[in-house]
Amino acid sequence: MTCIAASRRFVRVFALVIVVASAVRGLPLAASARDEGPRRPPNIILVLADDVGYGDFACLGNPIIKTPSVDAFWSQSVRFTDFHVSPTCAPTRSAIMTGRHEFKNGVTHTIFEQERLTPKATTIAQFLQSKGYSTGIFGKWHLGDEAAYRPDRRGFDETYIHGGGGIGQTYPGSCGDAPGNSNINPALLHNGVFEKTNGYCTDLFFKAATSWIDARRRTDKPFFAYIPLNAAHDPHVVPLAYYRQYLGKVPDETAKFYGMIENIDSNFGALLHKLDEWSIAENTLVVFMTDNGGTAGVKVYNAGMRGQKVTPYQGGTRVPSFWRLPSAFKGGVDCRALTAHIDIFPTFAAVAGANLNGEIARQVEGRSLLPLLQDPASSWPRRVLFTHVGRWGRGQAEAWKYKRCSVRDERWTLVNNAELYDLATDPGESKNVIDLHPEVAAALRSEYDRWWESIKPCLVNEDAVGPRLNPFKELYWKQFGGGPDAALLKRMDPTQPAVERR
Numbered sequence: 001m002t003c004i005a006a007s008r009r010f011v012r013v014f015a016l017v018i019v020v021a022s023a024v025r026g027l028p029l030a031a032s033a034r035d036e037g038p039r040r041p042p043n044i045i046l047v048l049a050d051d052v053g054y055g056d057f058a059c060l061g062n063p064i065i066k067t068p069s070v071d072a073f074w075s076q077s078v079r080f081t082d083f084h085v086s087p088t089c090a091p092t093r094s095a096i097m098t099g100r101h102e103f104k105n106g107v108t109h110t111i112f113e114q115e116r117l118t119p120k121a122t123t124i125a126q127f128l129q130s131k132g133y134s135t136g137i138f139g140k141w142h143l144g145d146e147a148a149y150r151p152d153r154r155g156f157d158e159t160y161i162h163g164g165g166g167i168g169q170t171y172p173g174s175c176g177d178a179p180g181n182s183n184i185n186p187a188l189l190h191n192g193v194f195e196k197t198n199g200y201c202t203d204l205f206f207k208a209a210t211s212w213i214d215a216r217r218r219t220d221k222p223f224f225a226y227i228p229l230n231a232a233h234d235p236h237v238v239p240l241a242y243y244r245q246y247l248g249k250v251p252d253e254t255a256k257f258y259g260m261i262e263n264i265d266s267n268f269g270a271l272l273h274k275l276d277e278w279s280i281a282e283n284t285l286v287v288f289m290t291d292n293g294g295t296a297g298v299k300v301y302n303a304g305m306r307g308q309k310v311t312p313y314q315g316g317t318r319v320p321s322f323w324r325l326p327s328a329f330k331g332g333v334d335c336r337a338l339t340a341h342i343d344i345f346p347t348f349a350a351v352a353g354a355n356l357n358g359e360i361a362r363q364v365e366g367r368s369l370l371p372l373l374q375d376p377a378s379s380w381p382r383r384v385l386f387t388h389v390g391r392w393g394r395g396q397a398e399a400w401k402y403k404r405c406s407v408r409d410e411r412w413t414l415v416n417n418a419e420l421y422d423l424a425t426d427p428g429e430s431k432n433v434i435d436l437h438p439e440v441a442a443a444l445r446s447e448y449d450r451w452w453e454s455i456k457p458c459l460v461n462e463d464a465v466g467p468r469l470n471p472f473k474e475l476y477w478k479q480f481g482g483g484p485d486a487a488l489l490k491r492m493d494p495t496q497p498a499v500e501r502r
Helices: 003-014 068-076 089-098 124-130 201-217 240-246 252-277 341-351 358-363 370-374 438-458 471-480 486-492
Strands: 043-049 078-080 134-140 158-162 187-190 193-196 223-228 284-290 321-324 333-335 385-388 405-408 412-415 419-422
Touching (some): 043 252, 043 341, 089 124, 089 341, 134 201, 240 252, 405 438
Parallel strands (some): 078 333
Antiparallel strands (some): 187 193, 405 412, 412 419
16 A cells, blocks of 8 residues: 555544635634735744753743743744644654654654655645745755755755754764854855855854845745754754853753753844834744754753653653734634644645645645634544654664554553553653553554554655765865765765664
8 A cells, every 4th residue: 555545544534634724714814804905825934943842931931041032922822732743853844844744754763864755745835835935944954965855846945954953963874964064153055055154053044034034025925934943952052152141050051952042032032023123923924833842951841741852752742832923813822722743734724825635635634723723712623643753773663663652632642552641630641540541542552553554655764775975065075175084984874873863
């Protein structure tokens, strides 16, 4: 059975509901009650912080960190309080881009070619581009560094990115960044050409995004700006001035981590100020979220959750998700519905006033969030979410079926096929009640088993072997000269084992 056929069968079995723009109650998104006539479709901005958890913001209870811009945005937004992503970087990005579980895209890891997004999938950028949107990405792509997988081939008009899963990374095969790169003064790939920069990475990405948005707002086309940052992923290389205020309050590494987050907050606030200054905030959907559970800050504050990045517990997948579009819905409210990254594609499509048809409708597994955005108490049918950390070795998928995984609905979560938690009474997943509710575990296990069978034909990267040179390094050397020494060649050799990085 092919991946598409398996996906179609799975969608039929579980009757996933896809709500498109035509089903949304209330005013058309292209106009507000104050408008005399329709306006162009809303602009869309998605800011995605890296390795930042639910508990890493002051507005969500962190007692140490200062995040005034995100806090203010929180007060203006619809806040999804039970919003889930994948447990690691590339898988979440894959699900956001396609509206379906990352395994359906062949993405089961963050390295070893298993981070490559299948070219057969349609990305949200391609979809919005086809509907007349200008599209730009500024930051971390992490869905394939070879030419055929880069964002300029996946629907983005403007690209300003680093390589690999972090600035300066080197892994065997294709996943890696420009040689000798750092968060400070990095070489960044701008529309296929490297630029040697001066400045700190997050500042550079926001500056480029803001400049691009400024140019796009002067045209007659709406825009989609995707700002997937590499901060606050390790290594925590950040200017002292950005984290000095946390030294002595938390461990030094956490201080740097918090400094990176506070810098994100400052840049995010500056971007929001520009939207107001340009009088486009009213008709611009802004989404702020993170890509997986917490990392360097979980020992300080983890919002009462168990687990962190690279785990299937709540602390590995539950993230902040704040949405603001003044022309379409009111903010300052929480929504407790079970929601996920796979819902972003159909929601953006609905915001753009576009229906999902044909192959795209069959691809997308998520639901439009617009009914919830317009009324957080709207009816939201039961759903089941599937989490798997992945990261198995070549040929080991079946042996890992029940390792580092979970399946959950609104109340229950079955972890590793052996632990059952009642999230209504035990959100911290501290009391395994599988012996008390074997029928619940059996039902969730059955749903998980059917899902597992549906993803097996989609694991297209399991036997992939990468090139002997990281493509970003090869492109850099072609532009500036130079080449690898013996040690670097060995590190890039796809036949050599590598130490897994988170």
